[in-house]
Amino acid sequence: MAPASAASPPRRVACLVLPRWPLQVAARTRPGLLARPAAVVAAGRVLAASAPAAAAGVRPDLVEAEALARCPGLLVVAGDAEAAAALEGELLRRFDAISPVVEPHRPGVWFLDWGGLRGAAEEVGLAAHLTARLRADLGLDARVGIADGPFVAAVAARAEATPDGPARVAPGRGAAFLAPRPLLLPSGTDARLRRRLAALGVRTFGELARLPEADLVARLGPAAAHVHRLARGDDARPLRPRAAPIARAVTVAFDEPEADLDRLTFAALRALTPLLGGLAAEGLAADAVRIDLRLADGGRVVAEAALAGAGADRVVADRLRAAMQRPGIPLLAAPVTALALTLTGIGRATGRQLALAEAGRAAGHAGRLRAAARLWARFGERGALRLAVRPALLPEAAVVVRPWDDAPAAGPPPDPDAVAAALPGLNGLRWAAPPRPVRVLLEGGRPTSLQDGGRRMRLAAALGPSRAVAGWWGDGALAVDRDYWLVADPEGNLLVLVDDRAAGGWAIVGEVA
């Protein structure tokens, strides 16, 4: 175990910036845009200008006519919000795959939790890999700054990072990094505070950090305390995980064409639940769902199920089933290869106070699905599991582990006495992973002491043996010949010992803690 430390752990945050974001979005469909005088304009004002245009004096927020006056050869491109949203969706998908918390800060700027990486090599290596992929796959010019907090990371990304080299500020070095830099305060900083700091002659972060905080607050007001903290490198603002976007449509494709109405209904309900949960979390509801069935023979059938007033899953399932088995829909004649669900009539969930509780549960379900999806993305299937038990002789055969996505098994849970009959569950039991081989001394066939590594332990009580013998007909393909013992040390701590004659030896397989 690492030595205890009183120092607070500097968390690590990466700031990813796509400079001239609207222009980079537009350049994806207009190659060469960045190399010529060009500007993206929305509502008559410049959103972003290319480097040649900027050299001619075109700046963001300039009125379009003035921009054209300053740069007569300027190519004006309309901002494309739809393309920007699609590109952001693709970026978020990539960011989610490498970071547990992603905060979209503003267009073209994202903060990512960069913690848990070991040292500069991993931190910079992952960032360099990310920027290289964005350039190769999407043609984007991205800069990354890494620091203890979002503010310093953003300054590092803008001031020091290059497309090929992320800028890293070592843990605890935020103040030193900022000190010589011009005082560029966060965009939300009060304009009056900016003016007053300028009037005081404060030009760099270091100069600001050297001023006594109490005097600064007394003179400039409480807002000054925040910027003073930032200048000192104290940047504790937590990242704000984004709310999941509200999905309104989903498509389910079947590996094998599906003709069974029950299974189709189940698949539709499973796909629909997170959509409804997402809506409910925003206080919205849908009147109906449009079901678009793609058939194996190339045909297509469209049905619609009403959702208004259907609070429980069972009701929704009944309506989906009824919609799909309407006369005239030849499901059995041609199995379904995919079904697309689209919510319609989305509006405020007015006048349904009682439905709020249902909505809350649905939102919780959506949150769990979201968490499970992110766990799978990072850790694979073991990231989100569901455990179940079944009657069996051996403890390992009694546990069924499935991806968490699977619907829980229907029916009552099995009788605990039948589950793992050779070693039934006991309050506080946990497995030793892996089992620890030990030497056991027996008297009269019962364990009386054990040697666990260099430690010798006298056993004060023992319950057993619980015999598990099975051949090929048993729980597994291998023959089993084991005795389980529950033994206690002199202080009453219980251990689970197994004498595995097939594997050849004693081991501690669990303890009751």
Next chain:
Amino acid sequence: MASGEETQTGARRVARERLAARLRRDHGSVAVVRPPRALPTGLPDLDALLAAGGLPRGRLTAVAGTAATALLHRVLAAITRAGTAAWVDPLGRLAATALHAEGVDLPALLVARPDPGPDVLRAAAILQAGAAGATGAFDLLVVDAPDLTARQGERLATIARLGATALVLLTESHPWLPATADLVLLARHAAWRQEPARLRGRAVDVAVQRQRSGREGGTATLELDLPRSWPPIPGLERLRPTVTAAGERGHGAG
């Protein structure tokens, strides 16, 4: 000067008031029900020791001691009767058969098994961030990490604040716990309760070692009866733990 936490609390209050105003505008008179700040453990004697009346939501609780696992199994059974829980189990120690015997509703439990080390914190962050919605995706999140460092403990405390889930660290009795966790409980095995024909249960001493917003030093002895009958283990009821000057036990912590 307002601290970061106060600023955040203020921002939440403003957001709540805006939401209430919007609801009043759209729906007329409404009652705004605030989510409870604590998660009752199902053990009234334990809840009575806790300032909030249960495990604090959005905060880090550390549970250590020789009966910590047993205590959490019992709490988990109570939580999953009406809610949901997640358990980060990097070491694969979680015994599903024990949970089932204890009455835990296994379908209401998500188990994550990342590799030990930094991935444990990443998994916890994902689960806690997923619970950051209006109602919370999980009521309880247990992280089984006996060898967490002080640094990692600090990170976990920060992660706990990302959502409304009660985050519980199942760990060893580290010296850094009181400085890091909002609530530190020591659950020590006290004695086994046995009748001639069956092992009936166990007594567990619980002590509040640290409580950021409440009384510290409170203790209670919880009688945890076994939900299913076990055959007696001769002599077990006479065995007692040796308590050191620090009130700690030598074997089987966590």
